Amino acid sequence: AEHMVRSRATSAHVLQTIDADFSAVDEARLALREGWKKEKGYSLTYLPFVARALCRAIAEFPKVNATVERDALLVHNDINLAIAVDLDFAGLVAPVVRNAANLKVPELAERFNDLVTQAKSKRLNPDDLQGGTYTLSNPGPFGTLFTAPIINQPQVGILSIDAVRKRPVVIEAESGDTIEIRPVGLLAHSFDHRAIDGAYSAAFLNKLKSLIESSDWQQEFA
Secondary structure, eight states: OHHHHHHHHHSOEEEEEEEEEOHHHHHHHHHHHHHHHHHHSSOOOSHHHHHHHHHHHHHHOGGGSEEEETTEEEEOSSOOEEEOEEOTTSOEEOOEETTGGGOOHHHHHHHHHHHHHHHHTTOOOGGGGSOOSEEEEOOGGGTOSOOOOOOOTTBSEEEEEOOOEEEEEEEOOTTOOEEEEEEEEEEEEEEETTTOOHHHHHHHHHHHHHHHHHSOGGGGGO
């Protein structure tokens, strides 16, 4: 509680959101879902796909992966993703996946599952909670539409992944516009306005959306 209050008092919080079409993600995820669950024992969710796209977007917009130190911005070379984990309504922790940019979707999924399992069984050690440079919050499984997350100090950005639902979407084409049913989710980015401005954050979110929608996700599992 003190950490969250201190964050609001420290950072100039700004929130931006963007919607993303998860059709390309679903094409890969649903094709692999049954075999993955049978082999691994847990579901292949949207989280590792978003995390992978996030790391690729950060490579082009590195200032979101940074720390404010006095009058300077320290941009981190490594992307250490902190993942917010709910402890069955008894609190929240954010264990860290180090060097996440070096991991593909299957590896990210395995690391996330390991950390969540350790967190819920109270087997995390202090090192697991240190060194995060950017945080992912994932309330989507609870069906949320839109979440404005609080920055995890001393970081300067945090992304909320809310529920992906089927929605009517206008598809533009030279032959005319059509309406199709697509899986769409909102991505909400809270950032520290001391570190970056709205244009930089908006460009970052637009890149993240583009990567989610246009990547060849099945190649990640090849």
